[in-house]
Amino acid sequence: MTEENTRSEPPQSITIKAYYKGYSVLLTMKDPKADPQPLIERAIYAIDWIDGQRDFKPNWKQEAPPTPPKAPKPDQGQCPVNHAELPIMTVKKEGANKGRTFQACPKCNYFKWIT
Numbered sequence: 001m002t003e004e005n006t007r008s009e010p011p012q013s014i015t016i017k018a019y020y021k022g023y024s025v026l027l028t029m030k031d032p033k034a035d036p037q038p039l040i041e042r043a044i045y046a047i048d049w050i051d052g053q054r055d056f057k058p059n060w061k062q063e064a065p066p067t068p069p070k071a072p073k074p075d076q077g078q079c080p081v082n083h084a085e086l087p088i089m090t091v092k093k094e095g096a097n098k099g100r101t102f103q104a105c106p107k108c109n110y111f112k113w114i115t
Contacts, residue, residue: 016040023047029083088114 003086016027016036020043076083086103101114 008101018043021051022046030111073108074107076105076110079105080108081105081110082113083110086110 004105006088012032013030014032014036016029016039018025018027018040025047027036027043029036029039049113076082083103083105086105088101088103091097091102103112103114104110
């Protein structure tokens, strides 16, 4: 094999940003030689369909609704898990604590280093 045959090139793509009826559309084509017309037509069709729905009312000024708050974790004294029977786990992530063992409860904030 020659050196020329062993070199690989990164995949190429083209992204087109367009606006149609107030919508921002990003069209990405993995093949730069491909014809963008079919993608553009599909995007126009989808926006026209959305725009024609009577129940669809976009609200451009309002942000997404906030996520509901998570339920508070129980105190260690109220936790239904027996902490003495928790499995012993080992830190695998690189760093100062790698190899240390610990116990942790998924239901409350209990955490204990073993070694």
